[in-house]
Amino acid sequence: MDFKTIYSTISLCPICMKKLDADIIVEDNQAFMIKSCSEHGDFKTVIWKGSIPIESWIRKKERAYIQNPTTKIEKGCPFDCGLCEAHRQHTCTALIEVTGNCNLSCHYCFANSHGTKHQNPTLDQIKFQYESILRASGKCNIQLSGGEPTLRDDLPEIVKMGTELGFDFIQINTNGIRLANDEVYVNDLKNSGLSSVFLQFDGTKDDIYEALRGRALYDLKLQAIRNCQKANIGVVLVPTLVPGVNLDNIGEIIKLGIRYAPVVKGVHFQPVSYFGRVPEVPKDTDRITLPQVMDEIHKQTGGIIGIETMKPPGCENALCSFHGNYVINENGLMNITKRSSCCDDIEKAEEGAIKAKAFVARNWAYQKPKCCDGGHSDWDKILNTLQNNSFSISAMAFQDVWNVNLERIKDCCIHVSTLDGKLIPFCMYNITNAEGNSIYRTNNVN
Amino acid sequence: MNGQSDKDITWVCHKCNQNLALKKVKVRYLEGNFEVELMKCTKCNMVYIGEDLALGKMLEVEKGLEDK
Numbered sequence: 280m281d282f283k284t285i286y287s288t289i290s291l292c293p294i295c296m297k298k299l300d301a302d303i304i305v306e307d308n309q310a311f312m313i314k315s316c317s318e319h320g321d322f323k324t325v326i327w328k329g330s331i332p333i334e335s336w337i338r339k340k341e342r343a344y345i346q347n348p349t350t351k352i353e354k355g356c357p358f359d360c361g362l363c364e365a366h367r368q369h370t371c372t373a374l375i376e377v378t379g380n381c382n383l384s385c386h387y388c389f390a391n392s393h394g395t396k397h398q399n400p401t402l403d404q405i406k407f408q409y410e411s412i413l414r415a416s417g418k419c420n421i422q423l424s425g426g427e428p429t430l431r432d433d434l435p436e437i438v439k440m441g442t443e444l445g446f447d448f449i450q451i452n453t454n455g456i457r458l459a460n461d462e463v464y465v466n467d468l469k470n471s472g473l474s475s476v477f478l479q480f481d482g483t484k485d486d487i488y489e490a491l492r493g494r495a496l497y498d499l500k501l502q503a504i505r506n507c508q509k510a511n512i513g514v515v516l517v518p519t520l521v522p523g524v525n526l527d528n529i530g531e532i533i534k535l536g537i538r539y540a541p542v543v544k545g546v547h548f549q550p551v552s553y554f555g556r557v558p559e560v561p562k563d564t565d566r567i568t569l570p571q572v573m574d575e576i577h578k579q580t581g582g583i584i585g586i587e588t589m590k591p592p593g594c595e596n597a598l599c600s601f602h603g604n605y606v607i608n609e610n611g612l613m614n615i616t617k618r619s620s621c622c623d624d625i626e627k628a629e630e631g632a633i634k635a636k637a638f639v640a641r642n643w644a645y646q647k648p649k650c651c652d653g654g655h656s657d658w659d660k661i662l663n664t665l666q667n668n669s670f671s672i673s674a675m676a677f678q679d680v681w682n683v684n685l686e687r688i689k690d691c692c693i694h695v696s697t698l699d700g701k702l703i704p705f706c707m708y709n710i711t712n713a714e715g716n717s718i719y720r721t722n723n724v725n
Numbered sequence: 726m727n728g729q730s731d732k733d734i735t736w737v738c739h740k741c742n743q744n745l746a747l748k749k750v751k752v753r754y755l756e757g758n759f760e761v762e763l764m765k766c767t768k769c770n771m772v773y774i775g776e777d778l779a780l781g782k783m784l785e786v787e788k789g790l791e792d793k
Contacts, residue, residue, distance in 0.1 A: 602793065613757060662782065
């Protein structure tokens with residue numbers, strides 16, 4: 280079959296994690312990564328498939344090398360993460376894993392968290408991590424993650440610690456079970472300064488949760504949303520998209536999100552990626568790529584969300600995500616974003632990071648609806664509309680060891696804080712080889 | 726402006742010598758379309774936007790629509 284090489288990059292062997300030359304090729308209107316390990320053979324993984332050609336998606340950026348690198352270049356990318364001086368993007372969101380424990384045993388989990396066997400980091404330890412983030416990256420957005428962070432009774436204290444150190448936007452990444460069952464806890468989180476909940480929300484039917492999370496959770500998810508609404512905490516619905524499980528539910532998830540606006544601020548899809556011990560190489564049919572997600576959004580919303588309203592990011596690498604911004608109005612949705620069909624403009628990555636931070640802080644937090652206080656002009660009405668009716672649809676494609684592309688890793692703006700105060704690009708932190716062994720995460724599967 | 730709002734001042738279109746009047750005008754930022762009342766020349770449709778508005782509410786709306 281004829282193919283065209285789009286560009287060459289560096290990847291890793293899925294078995295030994297040695298660095299390998301890799302090509303991004305286009306064949307039959309799909310893009311693949313191909314690479315070959317002298318010891319472990321050839322690997323070919325789909326990375327881009329759908330109606331938008333990969334060549335039209337790339338956004339050129341002037342790199343934003345970080346000012347305060349924590350680590351030196353010694354072994355070369357991706358083995359010096361900390362961040363090192365070769366990293367090309369600032370931190371937009373820093374993650375702190377406040378626990379390794381979890382009350383679910385999900386089939387798909389970045390953190391490989393099951394049960395309650397882990398010792399939680401102390402408050403002093405977490406303070407050290409907040410301060411390390413401040414030193415390296417300034418007042419970026421913070422996501423408290425895990426494990427399941429709401430298993431900690433002192434999570435409100437952790438949120439408060441962050442706000443007192445000057446972080447304006449703090450979000451928790453949660454399955455929502457405790458938020459559904461414990462309103463007092465939700466209020467405590469709000470009073471501590473929590474801005475936003477990144478709510479694992481895989482669909483509008485229980486069979487989806489049974490397949491992905493091992494139990495029916497749909498009613499709990501809705502209760503968690505209602506409790507956040509009462510407490511005025513913004514919610515972003517975060518579905519993990521898995522072929523054969525919930526791809527046909529994409530439109531319903533978006534419709535539900537819009538129905539629960541303004542407390543629901545948007546939907547952020549995460550196509551499945553493969554971490555941990557994997558018995559076989561994931562097949563291309565086990566994956567869904569970003570353009571396929573955009574095609575499904577368009578199709579399953581009856582065309583209300585146009586393909587052209589979804590754009591590549593200005594912050595992270597273009598191949599990592601898409602987003603569209605909308606305002607809910609009486610006619611449905613008005614799109615604010617539109618993908619440009621040109622152009623050769625080179626944007627500044629640093630500016631992209633600043634804009635992305637501001638956008639997330641503004642659009643993923645819930646501000647109590649207000650009507651017309653502070654003025655009655657048409658401009659006040661628009662401001663009220665933007666505050667109450669803005670809705671975002673986005674997706675981020677995480678990289679696993681089969682499709683990891685060091686060009687994307689170097690451009691990453693979502694960084695995981697480690698116990699020793701380093702920052703590791705999110706995918707690099709979570710990547711494991713086929714045996715489940717990590718480069719950076721410490722709870723390897725053995 | 727001595728505390729006077731644009732509405733209290735009689736603005737005249739320099740080109741047409743016509744008084745401006747408050748009219749509904751379509752404004753657009755990025756892909757967002759809205760309708761607002763602005764001072765407009767009824768002849769040539771030129772719109773007047775004062776500094777207070779441009780650096781005040783209008784800028785707030787622009788920031789609210791800003792993309793990442």
